[in-house]
Amino acid sequence: MTDATILDMCCGSRMFWFDKQDERAVFSDIRAEQHELCDGRQLVISPDLIADFRALPFADNTFPVAVFDPPHLERVGDNAWMGKKYGKLNKETWREDLSAGFAEAFRVLRPHGVLIFKWNETQIPVSQILALTDVKPIIGQRTGKSDKTHWIIFIKE
Template sequence: MTAKTILDPCCGSRMFWFDRNHPSVVYGDIRTEQRTLCDGRTLSIFPDVPLDFRSLPYEDGAFKLVVFDPPHLRKAGEVSWMRAKYGALDADTWRDDLRAGFAECFRVLANDGVLIFKWNETQIKVREVLALTDQKPLFGHPSGKKGGTHWICFMKTAPQEDTPDAAR
């Protein structure tokens, strides 16, 4: 059995994964459901582990790679295909929820591990979301028809020890 070294805590239907059952990945989500979309396709959300990205059930430093693709919508109809496909944030607590999500994702990320963050700015600008973490991204890239989806890469570095040489 391959060790699970990658965490996707908001996997949804695993849309962007080339291998939707990769043996190194823990696919997690708060939702478990299957429904038919308006175009007749079936949307299936069946995580390996039901979990809430705001409170991850893993030890500190457990993963080498974390893919954080949380819901990006504050407003979506209760039965809309957008909510079904992408999930939705709580309109009142989204800042606290995403702040907690970032903190948890970085907590379970190993030192020198990589966090890939995906965000679509349909309703909330990426700069507002990045302000919810004290971690600084290394690089990123907008994509999509209107450049509204952002892929952003972070690396968790080990805390620096205070040494006499560091004060110079």
């Protein structure tokens, strides 16, 4: 798996991937599960590797590219489809968890490696998230119906 050039640190159902089986990537997530959504569609979370983004099982400087799209919901019901689809943050530890995720992303990235970070600020403003890392972003783009989804690119020094 470490021959791959991209690490998706919390792949979920691989929603934004053009090729959900892209051989260039290692798809990692803390969960593997399947759910039927309210409209009958299947939500499948099937990572190549079960791993916690706070403690990745890779050596330093392994990947030239990492993707970090962590759960962004702090308040969501246990059986809500949004929680099943996107995961849920721990209300007490989310700041520490995301800070550790950023640290791990930069640890496993090679020098001058690229981190692609995605965040939806429906519940938590992106400014609070960017404060959890000392690495400064270089490019960002807002998308979505209300411009609440942020795509942000970082480069490891």
